[in-house]
Amino acid sequence: MTATGAIEATGARDAPAGPWWWPRRRSAVLDVSLAAVSTVETAFEGLDFAHDAGLPAWAGLLLGLVVGPVLLLRRRWPVAVVLVSVAVTPAQMGALLGMIGLYSLAVSDAPRRVIGLLAGMSVVGTLVSSFFTIRQDVGGEPDFNPPTWFVLVMAVAVALVVTAPPVLWGLYVGARRRLVESLRERADGLERELSLLADRAEERAEWARNEERTRIAREMHDVVAHRVSLMVVHAAALQAVALKDPEKASRNAGLVGDMGRQALTELREMLGVLRTAEGASGRSSAPVSDEPERLVAVASQVKAKAAESGAGGPGVRSEMSAQVAEAGAGSGGGAVRGGAAVVTAEPEGEGPSLAELGDLVGQSRAAGMVVELSVDGAAGEAGYPSGVEQTVYRVVQEALTNVHKHAPGAEVRVRLAHRAGEVAVQVENGPSERGAADVGLPSGGNGLVGMRERVSGLGGVFVSGPTEAGGFRVSAVLPGR
Structure with a gap:
């Protein structure tokens, strides 16, 4: 609600905008219909008031035609609607205007002290008007002369019946709307959070792939470079002594063969470790690559829960939080360093x-x-x-x-x-x-x-x-x- 007490367009984000201050076209149609009924009512009540007050009929009719359409402003300025209804209460006009105005005021985001003050004014106005009306009607009966306290009790009952139900119902509907809007905002926040988690999962996946490529390249360099270097040294020595010392050349040739076999063995062991780690977990690469899609799916489920959260209450929040926690826990398939997952393919004890x-x-x-x-x-x-x-x-x-x-x-x-x-x-x-x-x-x-x-x-x-x-x-x- 704005500073004037206007009712905000909650729950109408996906609906087409209506004319002027109405959030939707059907809201405008509803208010126009209510205003038309209120105008007809106040017009007839204005004629009765003019007759009782000795005023021209056209004055009472004009007053009714002016007061009734004020109901069009109930979503924009509910305070003004209630004040007009209180003002015409002594003329016994605007019963529909007063009840709908109080409901619109209570359902809005107006401060509670403003709602209480205007509701109290409406109760007092209705009480005074009902008291004199009942006393006048009862006074016209010669056989029935009730005491003043009875007339006062009846007036209080009428005032409460006319004022309390629309105020209480409006407070309930307003609280429910605010709860639904709060749940929608929380669902949007969770959806944004899950989207960020999905983006971070993609970054972690790319980082992990680069880290793994670097680690494998380092292992290959350490294994191959050392063995091949020794093979080259022995081959050079073999070439130098091949003709001069056949026995030493034979030993160097054997060493070259041993070095080659050792290099192949270490390479096979390294590749076997990588294949074993990938096959044993079954998820060594899948969780990192599939995590963004899984988080997006959880985001869709959270948004669906938010759409049904009108009657869900706080339990919906806990359920959505549990889904986020589950999604976050599912993304931890490895050690964490600097906010990113580190995929280690070499198990402990190997090497x-x-x-x-x-x-x-x-x-x-x-x-x-x-x-x-x-x-x-x-x-x-x-x-x-x-x-x-x-x-x-x-x-x-x-x-x-x-x-x-x-x-x-x-x-x-x-x-x-x-x-x-x-x-x-x-x-x-x-x-x-x-x-x-x-x-x-x-x-x-x-x-x-x-x-x-x-x-x-x-x-x-x-x-x-x-x-x-x-x-x-x-x-x-x-x-x-």
């Missing part, structure tokens, strides 16, 4: 561990590299999480691969330290007497980046850079828990 560092160093030694491995301390009884051990292994593996590529012939020191609550690893090589061109291994420039991403992803610290002696050092510290 290399710290126990395999000796074999990794031995492979580089077999390729002719001088590698020293030292371990300080010992891991606790519980050991480290598999992700930490895999990361330490991959850091050492990538560092040795880089030495094969960029510093052939350099001596390498690998140090592993078990500390309180953390594990540290350092791979340092000395200067190389030969250049990288002697080996001929290509470099994609992603090795150090991948190591840094792995370590940082577990909350560790990664440092790399050249040493004063002309070599290169790679260090990483990871939390043990």
Whole structure:
């Protein structure tokens, strides 16, 4: 309602706009019909009033024709309608005008004190008018002379019967309309919220796909680059000694074959892990891609519930909230980092561990590299999480691969330290007497980046850079828990 007490067009958002202040055309037709009936009523009552007051008949008729059409304003200015009905009450006019005016005022959003004041004025006006009317009618009966208190009781009853029902009914209808409108607004808010959830689900799906592609590329790089680098080194040695030392050439050929088989085995294991994770869950990719459609479906259900919420009351709100909670819970198919879901395809326990560092160093030694491995301390009884051990292994593996590529012939020191609550690893090589061109291994420039991403992803610290002696050092510290 506006400042003048106008009734807002609630519940008519999808209906065509009516003329002037009416929200719909049928509302205008209803008010015009009521105004016509009220005009006929007040016209006849105006003639009776003019006759009783000794006024010309045309004056009473004119008064009725002016008062009756005021009912057209009941939706726009219900306060004015009630004031006019109160004003003509002493003339015993506008019974329909007063009742419909009080109903329209009560159903509007007018302040309760305004409704109470105008309803009280209508009660007083009707009471006074009824009192004198009943007393006059009773006084005309010679055989019936009731006491004054009886006439007063009758007048009060008439005033309450005429005034209370339209006010109470209007208050009920107004409260119900406001409840329905509140539920509609809540349903619209839930629909907007679900739409935002659907948009965020699409963003999370795209982010998860990019994250998974990056992770697979990093794993492929770590596995293939190291094995192929060793194969290239052994192939170069095989080519150099093929004619001079057939026995050594045979050993190098066997090592090349072993390296190739190990590379294929690790690739098969990695692909098997991805296929197993996808097939075991059955929803590793489906929930992320199907989540937007599911949220939109829930939004449609919520809107349908809102359309039926006229008699639903607060229970509808709880049911809609439950659907939103269910929709939100259905979108959590993975860990959450920075507001987005992280899909992890590699289960815990898969991949290399710290126990395999000796074999990794031995492979580089077999390729002719001088590698020293030292371990300080010992891991606790519980050991480290598999992700930490895999990361330490991959850091050492990538560092040795880089030495094969960029510093052939350099001596390498690998140090592993078990500390309180953390594990540290350092791979340092000395200067190389030969250049990288002697080996001929290509470099994609992603090795150090991948190591840094792995370590940082577990909350560790990664440092790399050249040493004063002309070599290169790679260090990483990871939390043990």
